[in-house]
Amino acid sequence: MNDDPILEVLEDLLKLDDIYACMVARKNMVSVIPDTSKFNPKIMDVWDIVSLAMKSVFAVIEEYSSVGLDVMEFRLKNHSVLFFVIPETDNALVAIIPALANKGLIEVEMENARRRIVEILKEQEEKKV
Amino acid sequence: MKEDFKAGVGLSRKWDAREAGREVAETALEKLDGEKPKFFLLFSTIHYEKYGGFQELLNGVWEVLPEGTPLIGGTVGGFVNNCGCFTRGVTALTVAYPNMDTIVGIGSNTKRSPKKAGKECAVTIRKGLEKTLFKNKFLISMVSGAKTPNFAGIGRKKVVNVPTGKYISRLLQMSTITLQYGVARSQKVFREMDKYLEDFYIIGGETTDNNEVRENYQFAGKKVYSNEIVAIGVSTDLGINLIKTYDVGRKMKNVVRITEKSAWNHIICKINDKPARKELLRILRWPDEYIDERIYRRIFFYPVGCPDSPTLDPHVMGAFWGDYIILEYPLKGSRIGFLEYSGETLRKSLQTVVDKLSTGEHYLGIAVACISSIETLGKSVYVIQERLNKVFREAPFLLLYVAGEDIKYPNSPALHMNYSFNMLTLGTHS
Secondary structure (H helix, E strand, C coil): CCCCHHHHHHHHHHCCCCCCEEEEEECCEEEECCCHHHCCHHHCCCHHHHHHHHHHHHHHHHHHHHHCCCEEEEEECCEEEEEEECCCCCCEEEEEEECCCCHHHHHHHHHHHHHHHHHHHHHHHHHHC | CCCCCEEEEEEECCCCHHHHHHHHHHHHHHHHCCCCCCEEEEEECHHHHCCCCHHHHHHHHHHHCCCCCCEEEEECCEEEECCEEECCCEEEEEEECCCEEEEEEEEECCCCCHHHHHHHHHHHHHHHCCCCCCCEEEEEEEEECCCCCCECCCECCCEECCCCCCHHHHHHHHHHHHHCCCCCCHHHHHHHHHCCCCCCEEEEEEECCCCCCCCCCEEECCEEECCEEEEEEEEECCEEEEEEEECCCCCEEEEEEEEEEECCCCEEEEECCEEHHHHHHHHHCCCHHHCCCCHHHCHHHCCEECCCCCCCCCECEEEEECCEEEECCCCCCCEEEEECCCHHHHHHHHHHHHHHCCCCCEEEEEEEEEHHHHHHHHHHHHHHHHHHHHHHCCCCEEEEEECCEEEECCCCCCEEECCEEEEEEEECCC
16 A cells, blocks of 8 residues: 555556556656556567657647646557646646557546546645645 | 435445445445335446456445345446446446336347347246336346457457458357357347337347457346346336437448348448458548557447438447458348448437436436447546536436447337437436
8 A cells, every 4th residue: 555645546547457557747757656567568668769759748748738738649659658637737647558459448547547636636735725 | 306216326446346346335225225225237347357256246246235136237348427437347226116116037148049038038027027016117138248259370359361251151150159259149139028028118238348349247136147138127107218319420421232241141241242341441441451450449430321221220340350341230221321420429419318308307317328439439428427417416327338239119129229329217207
């Protein structure tokens, strides 16, 4: 059991067969990431190139999240990378899934994870106040 | 709402099957204020197959559910309820109401002997409600959906690149009948049920997994099944309302002649006297590479319709074996075309349902829609949840994403569909 509720959300998401890896990240910084040994080994071949491509996407997210950018996606080799922007931040929930996956079904659970993360952030903000 | 009518929706997102079963039953039953449930519907995603199994899920439910409660259910691609939208987890809907009689029916081996299974289930329901004093009757059903056969050297694939020949049809029929891996044949099940349940409303669907079309399960009482129809017949003094709409538009493009069909009309062998797959690619101007294991990311946007049918009979193209195209349910007529399917047509079907729900008071709603819709909508399925939440407010509702939808109005034939959105409500309407 870990203490970070966002990490719990990510670990929950990672249990889905088609979520090979996931994290909450922003440009040049990973905010919350599960134990990478739990990531599907299939992403290791593409991890370096995916990480580089993600940096470029985060530049776009940083610029447009304030005007309502919601979701981004790119496909690279046999993988799709989904970015669900956390509203009012330049952070995004990121997941790497196989290109063959039934993306619509996965998106529903990505959205549930994003909603839960937003709730957690609100609760943390309220505690600070 | 009538004071003696109580209903609740339950939800669990726990991964452990037994814990999830217990929690879903607890959360559903707490809304009944201690009243004994008249029935309990249980729907789960496929994930518990790997996290304890469905028997454990049921064991968890029965730790909480009063002994003897009529229970049916099965696996679905996803579901929407008062709490949100989910493609992982388990949900339940339960009702306590004095003016209601219920009976569970089961029919076995739906793929091997669909007529026999339909009769077996329907006769149990008819006999069980023979002495009921309530004239309004409905049936909620779940039938085992299609399962992709596992061929040696090929595996379980929706796209099989093999030489075309009549052996493909024979292989599909043989696998369906002997191993019960193949097409669902639920249309045949319901044709038979029609004969015994002519005065019933029916709403139901085909159980499925996470759209891999690999395995699916049905639940009845304390048991888990894999090739059955499970149904609950209900008679009541409450009003029943059944809404049917399609997620596709009526405009049809590229109408072509089907010149050869096989395997109970599930397979299109030839279009315009040419091999079906090649001709389809030519018509849609697709490269051959488009037909790969990713087809469900593309093919859902191309519903096949039948111009000779007044309802257009939308079909999902489920698999491609050689040059043959396999459909989810049998094709009527000798022409097909391609129907509109987009965010706009999905929005219109939701609006139709919402408009039709604007009259009367609804105590609960149970809906079935095509799994292609949730795969297409993705996170936008929350638009549907938010609209239904506004309509139902405190009343429970459950929308299930299934592999093929079944409905029936009293004294009308049963309909099996793809790309449809159907809702049955109980309430004050007549």
